[in-house]
Amino acid sequence: MYRIPILQMGRSLLVTIQVDLEDQTAMALQEDLCEKIARTGANGVLIDISALEIVDSFVGRMLSAISSIGRILDAQTVVVGMQPAVAITLVELGLSMDGVKTALNVRRGLALLEAAEEGAGRVD
Amino acid sequence: MPPSSTILLDVLSEARTQILDNWLSEAEGQNPSESQREHARELLQAFGAVLRSGDPADQRSPEWAAVKKQLEAISASRAAQGSTSGETSAFVLALKSALFGALTPKVGGDPAVLLELVTSLTAQVDAMAQWTADAYQRSREDIITRQQHELLELSTPVVKLWDGVLAAPMIGTLDSSRTQLVMEALLQRIVETEASIAIIDITGVPTVDTLVAQHLLKTVTAIRLMGADCIISGIRPQIAQTIVHLGIDLQSVTSKATLADALGLAMKRLGYTFRKDS
Numbered sequence: 515m516y517r518i519p520i521l522q523m524g525r526s527l528l529v530t531i532q533v534d535l536e537d538q539t540a541m542a543l544q545e546d547l548c549e550k551i552a553r554t555g556a557n558g559v560l561i562d563i564s565a566l567e568i569v570d571s572f573v574g575r576m577l578s579a580i581s582s583i584g585r586i587l588d589a590q591t592v593v594v595g596m597q598p599a600v601a602i603t604l605v606e607l608g609l610s611m612d613g614v615k616t617a618l619n620v621r622r623g624l625a626l627l628e629a630a631e632e633g634a635g636r637v638d
Numbered sequence: 639m640p641p642s643s644t645i646l647l648d649v650l651s652e653a654r655t656q657i658l659d660n661w662l663s664e665a666e667g668q669n670p671s672e673s674q675r676e677h678a679r680e681l682l683q684a685f686g687a688v689l690r691s692g693d694p695a696d697q698r699s700p701e702w703a704a705v706k707k708q709l710e711a712i713s714a715s716r717a718a719q720g721s722t723s724g725e726t727s728a729f730v731l732a733l734k735s736a737l738f739g740a741l742t743p744k745v746g747g748d749p750a751v752l753l754e755l756v757t758s759l760t761a762q763v764d765a766m767a768q769w770t771a772d773a774y775q776r777s778r779e780d781i782i783t784r785q786q787h788e789l790l791e792l793s794t795p796v797v798k799l800w801d802g803v804l805a806a807p808m809i810g811t812l813d814s815s816r817t818q819l820v821m822e823a824l825l826q827r828i829v830e831t832e833a834s835i836a837i838i839d840i841t842g843v844p845t846v847d848t849l850v851a852q853h854l855l856k857t858v859t860a861i862r863l864m865g866a867d868c869i870i871s872g873i874r875p876q877i878a879q880t881i882v883h884l885g886i887d888l889q890s891v892t893s894k895a896t897l898a899d900a901l902g903l904a905m906k907r908l909g910y911t912f913r914k915d916s
């Protein structure tokens with residue numbers, strides 16, 4: 515089975531989804547990601563779905579779930595690069611993904627994570 | 639070939655010019671234009687071909703198809719010139735009296751034959767007139783559909799207000815197909831320009847009901863999923879009251895009174911400050 519690679523960039527993790535997500539692959543990604551967050555103590559996760567053209571409700575729910583799990587493990591999750599067709603599909607499926615942070619591209623997503631980190635730093 | 643058709647064909651070939659003249663003066667008055675004369679001549683020729691065919695009553699024959707094609711051409715050109723469907727079918731119906739006039743001296747002595755001829759001719763010319771009305775209607779509907787399509791494209795521009803700020807001024811009633819079009823155009827432009835804020839201005843939207851609000855919310859959600867922010871501006875007082883009375887929850891949506899306010903907020907979020915030189 516194909517496993518999606520998870521890259522570490524500084525204190526963040528980067529996941530680039532280049533293939534159409536099957537349910538198995540998505541489940542494996544969720545498990546791998548949780549483990550990696552816990553092991554590296556990352557405080558941010560970027561999921562780049564700019565190459566993803568087809569989504570179903572399962573993938574939508576999986577993205578929501580990863581985001582929630584990430585929050586519990588103290589890692590801010592940002593979904594970046596969603597294609598217009600994918601956004602429209604998710605909306606039509608009734609998945610508004612309220613808890614998920616989004617950004618236009620990886621650069622913006624990183625900036626968002628950095629800003630969140632600085633914000634958190636000031637609170638401390 | 640039925641005997642009545644033979645008689646008719648004889649009359650048609652003997653008195654063709656006279657029938658044409660009577661028809662045109664009946665339908666168009668004293669000065670028929672050259673194109674009308676041409677139309678009438680071609681139609682008469684196609685009708686002659688129908689009479690020569692085995693069964694003039696069979697309206698599915700290829701000869702009738704040629705007549706119908708001719709009628710559609712007449713109808714389309716007249717619709718383009720602004721004639722009503724009534725005028726167009728009156729033009730075809732005028733053929734009847736011209737034909738009857740030419741028939742009477744030939745078979746006037748035999749009422750039975752005349753009656754048969756008149757009956758079959760009436761049925762055929764009436765069918766032709768019916769066809770022009772149908773064709774006229776169809777060509778008008780084509781025009782309406784095309785205009786609707788053009789209107790749809792005209793009314794949904796996405797403009798760039800500033801670096802990173804897009805605006806979609808909505809004008810007219812919002813329905814599913816329009817919202818879908820605006821949503822797609824807006825999302826596409828967000829990808830192209832990497833805009834981080836999109837403003838939807840609904841000053842030109844006359845009414846907002848639950849369905850329209852639903853469409854707006856969908857658009858806002860889709861924009862958020864793309865990673866941009868959305869501001870709705872131009873909600874008029876009456877519409878604000880309607881929205882609240884309908885119990886629509888727009889809590890999750892940032893709204894501003896005018897497009898100017900929305901632009902101001904967008905600039906502030908992007909970190910711009912403005913100062914007036916005094």
